[in-house]
Amino acid sequence: MLDYTVKIGLAPMRRNTTxxxxxxxxxxxxxxxxxKKNVKYIKDNFTGDKVSFVDxxxxxxxxxxxxxxxxxEVIERFREAKVDAVFIINCNFGNEExxxxxxxxxxxxxxIWAPLDDEYYIDGMRPTDSQxxxxxxxxxxxxxHIPFSHLPCCRVESEEFxxxxxxxxxVVCMVKNFTGLRVGQVGTRPMPFFSVIWNEGExxxxxxxxxxxxxxxxxxxxxxxxxxTKKEEISEYIIYFRDNFRSDDLTPPFFERMAVLAVTYKxxxxxxxxxxxxxxxxxxxxxxxDGLAPCAVYGLLMDMDYMVxxxxxxxxxxxxxxxxxxxxxEGKPLFGEFTVxxxxxxxxxxxxxxxPFPLSQKAEDSExxxxxxxxxxxxxxxxxxxxxxxxxxxxxxILPLLCRTVPGPETHGxxxxxxxxxxxxxxxxxxxxxxxxxxxxxxxxxRREIKEFCRYFDNLKVDELQ
Numbered sequence: 337m338l339d340y341t342v343k344i345g346l347a348p349m350r351r352n353t354t355x356x357x358x359x360x361x362x363x364x365x366x367x368x369x370x371x372k373k374n375v376k377y378i379k380d381n382f383t384g385d386k387v388s389f390v391d392x393x394x395x396x397x398x399x400x401x402x403x404x405x406x407x408x409e410v411i412e413r414f415r416e417a418k419v420d421a422v423f424i425i426n427c428n429f430g431n432e433e434x435x436x437x438x439x440x441x442x443x444x445x446x447x448i449w450a451p452l453d454d455e456y457y458i459d460g461m462r463p464t465d466s467q468x469x470x471x472x473x474x475x476x477x478x479x480x481h482i483p484f485s486h487l488p489c490c491r492v493e494s495e496e497f498x499x500x501x502x503x504x505x506x507v508v509c510m511v512k513n514f515t516g517l518r519v520g521q522v523g524t525r526p527m528p529f530f531s532v533i534w535n536e537g538e539x540x541x542x543x544x545x546x547x548x549x550x551x552x553x554x555x556x557x558x559x560x561x562x563x564x565t566k567k568e569e570i571s572e573y574i575i576y577f578r579d580n581f582r583s584d585d586l587t588p589p590f591f592e593r594m595a596v597l598a599v600t601y602k603x604x605x606x607x608x609x610x611x612x613x614x615x616x617x618x619x620x621x622x623x624x625x626d627g628l629a630p631c632a633v634y635g636l637l638m639d640m641d642y643m644v645x646x647x648x649x650x651x652x653x654x655x656x657x658x659x660x661x662x663x664x665x666e667g668k669p670l671f672g673e674f675t676v677x678x679x680x681x682x683x684x685x686x687x688x689x690x691x692p693f694p695l696s697q698k699a700e701d702s703e704x705x706x707x708x709x710x711x712x713x714x715x716x717x718x719x720x721x722x723x724x725x726x727x728x729x730x731x732x733x734i735l736p737l738l739c740r741t742v743p744g745p746e747t748h749g750x751x752x753x754x755x756x757x758x759x760x761x762x763x764x765x766x767x768x769x770x771x772x773x774x775x776x777x778x779x780x781x782x783r784r785e786i787k788e789f790c791r792y793f794d795n796l797k798v799d800e801l802q
Contacts, residue, residue, distance in 0.1 A: 338611050338641075338657065340665030342508045345390045345419040346375050347410055347438060349401045351429040351469065359457055366463035367427040368398040370451055374425055375399070377492045378501075386664055387505055390417040400427060407434035411441045419444060421508040426450040429469035432476040439482045445511050445792055447504050448473055449487040449497075483791045507788045510661040514789075517545045517657060518609055522601075523552050523616030525648035531772040534650045538730060542795040545654070548608050552616075552624055555600060558607075559625065562599040570595040576636065580695060581706040590709050593628045597621070598636050605642050612643045614653040618690075629709040631691035635750070638668060638694035646671050646692055647774070655725045655734070655776040658789065662721075662782040668694045670715060670777040672752065674766065678744055683759040686744065686751055687722065687777060693750035697779075707748065715752040717741040720777045722754065723786060725796075728770035735771055735799040736786040737762060752777070765801050 348371030356363040379389050392413065393399050396406035414422065421444050424435050439446040450466035467489045477484045487500040525532050539545040573595035621630045634644045643660065645653035656669040670693050678684025691710030698704055702714040722737040737756065744753030756762055790798040
């Protein structure tokens, strides 16, 4: 299962110079004070349930790395602690050689930053030049072909720092979970859907993603076992469907089978240690289970953080993971496709699917209904990131968009009416490819995180259309 906790190694450093008196250029004392101040502030203000830090207390001189030996100790400590990323803080001019050595050895996302050089002496001298040294650090990273992120030179207490650092934490969560992802594939694609074809070999070679194939004979077996052994949990889900929706006459006879399918899919996640699941749905499930539709079941699973993409769209499953991790596990991805234009708003589009949205994302003024086992309701109003990862000829891209909900006609299924800055430009881009109509939505603006995430994968590029 996905892990939304992030552990970051804090590595303040200074230039390897001879010690100089206080009040002179590049003296040790100013760098030491800046290192201690910034590390303390970061730990005090950003530590939480999902974020922890490993410092380098006791390494180097006054807890600053500055030479090969201190860098080697930092590498050893961070390896033992299994950090997910490294934050290199340039406390004066810094040391470009060891910064690259530490980043290269650990192979994790790395953030570089120089605190604002804001100390000046009466005689015109200054003690740090941290920004100046950062350019040397970045050039050395480039020579080693090390991807890195950076923050503007600013004070650690500033909102600019806070926004940038929290964004990097989200990127680390995305990188951590995307690497070595385990994706369950239930069944094959629907016969007419050539548009969702994907390449298992490429995904393994380029990203280390492992596809776990699960045929419907196995699903049928697990379904029968669950029916006999998970009666209490099945009863709980029957009550969920009965009490949270206004149902038509067709749906109640399927409540038990819907509940059993939810238990079955949940079991597959646990049995095969899956992070996300891509499933064939409307052409197979009704045949296997006497008319059962999985749409509302997917909504329930999504609210339990078991993400399932519809119609064997594995690329959408990958996109769900990225957006879920960008929200540090807090958001609920929606599988809503570009469907029809708004009848009155030229930049409005219906992002719709037949009924798989998580109930937690329902708009308060929209009634939750079950119609032939499919959810019917409008999603919450607000701002959404809309994204899709796809590929053509081995070239992988992700298109991140931003929309805001607008009023529109009531319709069936689960949906939201989305307004974009320039819908025609988006339609043209989708038609030019390599994208299709299936997209994933999540509350909030994570375009910055998606762009930064792509830095860490040579085989994945961001499509900056918007």
